[in-house]
Amino acid sequence: TSLHVAVIGAGIAGLSCAASLQQAGVRVSVFDKSRGPAGRMSTRRGDDWQCDHGAQYFTARDAAFRAEVANWERAGVAAQWHPRVRRFDADGTSSSISGAAERFVGAPRMTAPAAWLASNLVLHTSMEISAVRREDAGWRLHTTGGAALERHYDAVVLAVPAPQAAPLLRDIAPEHAALAAATPMEGCWSMMLQYAAPLALDFDAAFVNLGPLRWVARDSAKPGRGGAECWLLHASAAWSEAHLELDADAVAALLLPAFAQLGPPAPQRWSAHRWRYASTPTPRRAVCIWEAAQGLGLCGDWLNGGTVEAAWLSGRALAQRITAG
Ligand code: FAD
Known part of the structure; x- marks a missing residue:
């Protein structure tokens, strides 16, 4: 298949989705605003100490x-x-x-599983996506403080927390933007x-x-x-x-x-x-969301239960929906 999917967010949901897609033969590019993958499965490191300060x-x-x-x-x-x-x-x-x-x-x-998953993926770090726009040739990603990226993608996956998904969805999927906005964290x-x-x-x-x-x-x-x-x-x-x-x-x-x-x-x-x-005090029970006609997917813990396990399952379920056609 010549499908190329952009996954925004390299937390465990985005990485799970990307790894499953790649395993199914789909081309994947992952973007994260942070310096490395893992999202909330994170670890702070000092000179002679380290500490998991998220999950x-x-x-x-x-x-x-x-x-x-x-x-x-x-x-x-x-x-x-x-x-x-x-x-x-x-x-x-x-x-x-x-x-x-x-x-x-x-x-x-705590970051180790994410680093392991990311090691087989194309991951662009320190790239905050500020907008995703549909053009005739496919999805274009826009970065904060930068120009639009060259490439067009057949599908876009938003694997970011609800409050960060809402602004990206506002112009392209108002209903899902409203759902994300109504899911406080x-x-x-x-x-x-x-x-x-x-x-x-x-x-x-x-x-x-x-x-x-x-x-x-x-x-x-x-x-x-x-x-x-x-x-x-x-x-x-x-x-x-x-x-x-x-x-x-x-x-x-x-x-x-x-x-x-x-x-x-x-x-x-x-x-x-x-x-x-x-x-997420009241996570949605959607598991994930896939708009096939649009080529737009949503995954993350806010759609499936607020845990590492739920986030991983959400990403994997979305990959299965995407590759099912
Ligand atoms: P995230 O890990 O948040 O990943 C989203 C990624 O998207 C991030 O890397 C972020 O940098 C990136 N991003 C966001 N916006 C953009 C953008 N515009 N452009 C590019 N990148 C973007 N879970 C448990 O199972 N057990 C626990 O004990 C537990 N304790 C927790 C304690 C704390 C303090 C926290 C914070 C979380 C805890 N969790 C726990 C929850 C668990 O960490 C999450 O459920 C899970 O890691 C969420 O994964 P995710 O991929 O959905 O989201």
Whole structure:
């Protein structure tokens, strides 16, 4: 086939879609505004530390995704994570959580599966797409602060979060633009804390049901990690939304004491990251959207459930729709 598809967004949904398309013999070019692939499956790296500050772990319940994760494990880019998990409750009690929950992480960092998928694809990074326009010869992509790209594409896939899909859809698919605009996403303040030595705590991760925090994890104890002891804190969506415009120092002044209440001492160093679009409180149940006549596809976690697994499945389902004709 001579089909050439442009995929905008190199998160796990876009990469899943692109890899499936390529496997089916379709030509694919992937574009992302960031310097590398992975989107929200991201890792911050410092001199002697690293920390997954977006997605924390992922499930693999669907058979097709399980098979994909098994591929990732064989390639050494994912592994099961077996943290000792506690939960801290509003009444001041805490308890350990045991159970059969399977948790996977990228290895040696959360970005690894995306990097592995991207290594076989044509990926253009640091390219923010500001508009996609239909011309007689096909789709033209326009980049932020730049001219239109030379090439025409037979189909375009938008694999970006709903608030970023909406403006791209406004002129070409107003109904889908409205759907995306009506799918709000919530922010998440995250903090990365470095310690000179491992903390003597009896847990590696905790669900926190009191105060501003919702999740904390000993990132440096995930499989394959090296470097300094590092803890990751995520604030709740409600707290993050209410404090989205604070600066990092003000956020730290509120979140570090909340972490100290769980037992740990003050960190030697910290940094913070604000996710403006982290989670989708009410994801659409569309799986993906494909307008065959137009050659326009949409995929991403916002269409299928707000998780890494859902995003990967969304991208794969879209590729199947496209190649089905
Ligand atoms: P993204 O990963 O957001 O990818 C979209 C890509 O599009 C990005 O790379 C972006 O740079 C690019 N892009 C956007 N606009 C443009 C444009 N105009 N031009 C070019 N490129 C563009 N999931 C779990 O399963 N478990 C968890 O524990 C978990 N925790 C999370 C915690 C946080 C703080 C966050 C932020 C997310 C978490 N998630 C978790 C959700 C998970 O990360 C997402 O569901 C999944 O990674 C979404 O993949 P995606 O491909 O749909 O979108």
